[in-house]
């Protein structure tokens with residue numbers, strides 16, 4: 001048999017046979033995930049872990065080798081037999097103890113004896129939407145479980161395929177300049193609604209939007225009251241495509257006005273989506289301490305700025321286009337808004353965008 005070349009990523013050595021999925025571009029996401037797990041599960045030991053969509057096993061192997069004593073028994077699951085074989089070979093290559101590779105669908109695995117005790121860390125990194133795996137993940141969760149969820153169906157979540165988003169996430173997407181943040185919030189909303197049926201509330205601790213995917217880390221809090229509390233954090237957003245004004249309101253029914261109070265145009269709606277915090281500043285600060293690469297540290301610093309800010313950033317390019325003025329620099333706009341007494345920060349979602357508590361009208365004035 002031909003010898004496969006070896007990839008070294010973090011502390012893992014990985015061999016990728018033909019037909020088994022491995023995307024080197026997802027390294028940043030895996031680096032981010034290692035940091036998120038270390039920070040969110042700090043102080044825990046021997047956490048039972050399942051990588052539901054293991055492919056080569058790179059994630060599970062990196063988590064086991066790079067998260068100290070946090071990770072206990074690790075299960076690597078993949079429906080594809082070539083992937084399961086590759087994961088088993090990589091587990092051996094990396095001398096992982098307490099690791100078991102299972103060739104099965106995640107649903108089938110969740111019915112097996114291995115899953116009966118539940119898991120403290122569940123990794124969902126499928127092709128496209130993670131929704132088909134969420135119910136099984138909720139069933140295999142316990143109080144304090146950390147869900148690590150990737151979605152690569154950005155065209156759906158960002159509203160290019162609105163009907164597919166309604167079908168898969170039961171949420172209307174927003175196909176506008178802040179669709180990447182709306183995508184994170186639609187995904188978090190879907191996770192909150194799914195786990196609530198199993199008596200869990202959600203606490204998002206870190207949310208990343210990068211290239212063609214979003215990745216969220218969510219701690220589950222046990223109890224019916226927690227579940228209800230989370231559902232009360234869901235709501236709807238209204239966006240005015242004419243003047244870029246936006247509003248949002250929590251609640252299970254859309255109680256937003258039909259028309260934009262600024263210009264009278266009809267609002268476009270998005271939701272239901274998560275309107276609470278998408279990051280936990282303490283977790284992000286812990287992640288930042290561990291970040292070795294400047295690229296990742298920069299993202300984390302921007303996300304730290306986002307923590308505690310209202311939903312939905314302003315894209316300065318879109319505002320300048322509406323205002324008919326030359327492109328405004330985020331630093332200049334941020335300074336103007338701060339001088340006027342508002343909070344304002346750059347964002348990781350999109351270059352040339354800012355988050356602020358100022359109304360759209362004031363941001364529109366600040367770009368001129």
Ligand SMILES: C[S@@+](CC[C@H](N)C(=O)[O-])C[C@H]1O[C@@H](n2cnc3c(N)ncnc32)[C@H](O)[C@@H]1O
Pocket residue numbers: 021022023026030052053054055056057058059077078079080083104105106107125126127
């Ligand atoms: C995007 S790849 C995973 C990539 C991997 N986490 C990484 O970082 O390289 C998705 C994998 O999930 C597997 N898969 C898809 N649906 C599955 C299911 N229902 N249960 C288990 N594995 C599944 C596929 O065979 C594929 O190997």
Ligand SMILES: [Zn+2]
Pocket residue numbers: 240241242243244245260261262263264265
């Ligand atoms: Zn308007």
